[in-house]
Amino acid sequence: MSVRVRLFYEKRGGACFVPHIALAPLFTRTAWRAGLVPEMTRGFSPHAKMSFGPELPAGVVALMEPVDVYLGSVPDDLLERWNAAMPDGFRVLSFLLPREGAPSLGRECRAALYWVRSPGALSRDELIDRARAHYGEAVMDAGDAVGEDSAGWTSLLLAEPARNGVGGWVKAMIASGDLGGWQDVNIVRVAIGLWDGTKVELPGRLAP
Template sequence: MIRVRITYSKRGRGCFIPHVVIPQLIYRSGRRAGLVFALSEGFTPRPRVSLGPELPVGVVAFAEPADIWIEKWDEGTLDRWNNVIPEAFTITGGEVYEGPSLSKSCDASGYLLGFRSPIYFEKLAHDLEQGIFLQEKHVFSAVEGTFIKLILKTPFAFGPGTLVKKLVEAGYTKGWSDVKIVRTSVGCWNGSEVEPVVTQRVLPRLPRNFKTEGMLRHD
């Protein structure tokens, strides 16, 4: 068996599939694509699938990492897999991997934040620029249209749930209903962006008008 590191995107209805269910989704769709998975030992063998940092229900993701242990990986695997995986998901990259675990390989995560209120948006953008908010976790931030692009450290310890909690505590939002979060990548900060754990070979299938759907409103 070989270890393969993959990335996948999830959007639309796929965002409402809990993180704990993703290993079975990867396993079942992979089996339909012809992959043979290694199984754990014990009375209830499970497919060997190791996920990246937890992603809360409702959060769109572009390049979530996972490690899988399978019998074979070739150039046609991505196409075969994406032909059978549920439409809300895309396997965006994959390669045979030998190295540290995901928790030791990923030191940063990238986000896009959108707000229903321009007041919250402008206040947070200003405070991030001035270093007032998230000083210990903040790596980089910038305004991109109606989004705030945000890079944060320690993705396994500081995820979207903790981010929203901090936003509420600091008075930038009232809760999840006021903010939309997209996790664009999990990987390593190279000084200008967060590089995904593997080369991205397939673009995620995104909803039409994704950049404006449900984001900043001025009404």
């Protein structure tokens, strides 16, 4: 019988350009290299059983992403073994074992906090105006980013990130001429989970 393990990981630097579709093979290879045994799906083309949070466009840095993996066992040194096998730019920060019957990541990832900046193109107020025009009521909060290394960043909290991705927003700003291209905007997904009115609560734990 396998164990459901919820990992929280970051991807920085060149790792942010790894597309969402490549994450499952990457994490599967990592598990095997770490000497772990992932549970495989059944059927004509079996693959490791995993569940990721809502998709991010390539190029967006992520600081606290959840993924559920199903392993045959959970060793005491899981983090050390997993991180030793991960590619550069990826790092697992922590993990937990969801309770029996806990909701899926799809149900628990209902809000996402982003930091956005557009040096030389759009000011903070202009970014917020463009976000409200594009997302409407899905913008739950916006303003100056708060936190370590947040100076110069605009904070943007979006509801239902699976439907309200940042890729479509950036493409809309490029189409309108507000941005010359993706090179004119920097985006970081700081956290994803549930919004409790003051912060994003990660699936199964509080955000730091």
